[in-house]
Amino acid sequence: SGSAVTLQELDGLAMRSFPLCMRHLYLKLQEDRHLRHGGRQQLGLFLKGIGLKLDDALAFWRGAFAPRMPAEKFDKEYAYNVRHNYGKEGKRTDYTPYSCMYIIMSSPGVGDHHGCPYRHFSPENLHAALSGMRLSPKSIDEVMEKTRGRHYQLACAATFEGAHSCQCDGINHPNQYFEQSRKFLK
Ligand code: SF4
Structure with missing residues (x-):
């Protein structure tokens, strides 16, 4: 960062x-x-x-x-x-980005697109989204398996590994996923 x-x-x-x-x-x-x-x-x-x-x-x-x-x-x-x-209005708090736990615990309603796909998507929609990321069928199976076991962050780490062809240190924050990806792709 x-x-x-x-x-x-x-x-x-x-x-x-x-x-x-x-x-x-x-x-x-x-x-x-x-x-x-x-x-x-x-x-x-x-x-x-x-x-x-x-x-x-x-x-x-x-x-x-x-x-x-x-x-x-x-x-x-x-x-x-x-x-x-950005902390430029109101109480001028410098708000921090949401963690995985916070996002996983959120409850998106109909018409909302926030939340964690591993937690909140239907299996069909998740499968389609993973295909859209061009993950191999083997990686997709692994992600779906972890998702069925409700291991959402492990599913996200498996997605990272499938998308980057490398080991993932684990995922606990969307911004940490991003930083890890940038480090690897540089
Ligand atoms: Fe879910 Fe991954 Fe986003 Fe965390 S970074 S909320 S595990 S999709």
């Missing part, structure tokens, strides 16, 4: 180095040009954690919601929350 991540790098990083929970939110945001509050918080704080600066975060969300949402409406209704997450 420490180094800044630019807006231009995000698409590539999302496909190569985001854990499935964040990859899913990122793809849904592109598809729907919108995310509900829980998803904006989970993804937004993660992006802050990987080094996206406030100005880039504002540009990212404004662009992601366009053209469905005009920039003026975004600035009026959503920009405050982005600045708030």
Whole structure:
């Protein structure tokens, strides 16, 4: 951590180095040009954690919601929350990204895309998402097996190993998944 991540790098990083929970939110945001509050918080704080600066975060969300949402409406209704997450509004708390445990314990409702896919997806949807990451059938079987045993973070570690062809040190935080991936891919 420490180094800044630019807006231009995000698409590539999302496909190569985001854990499935964040990859899913990122793809849904592109598809729907919108995310509900829980998803904006989970993804937004993660992006802050990987080094996206406030100005880039504002540009990212404004662009992601366009053209469905005009920039003026975004600035009026959503920009405050982005600045708030960066500690620039309200109590000026510098909010930290959510841990796996916190995400696994969350309860996304219908129409929400936050949460942990290993905990909250149906087996069919999880299988499809893993295929979308181009995991081998053998890796997918391993992930599905760990998921059935409710070992969600081990399932995430198995996904990491399948996606990077290397050993994973274990996963307890989405930002740690990202850092591990960057270290390996560098
Ligand atoms: Fe995200 Fe953690 Fe679930 Fe992996 S185990 S998908 S990093 S919440």
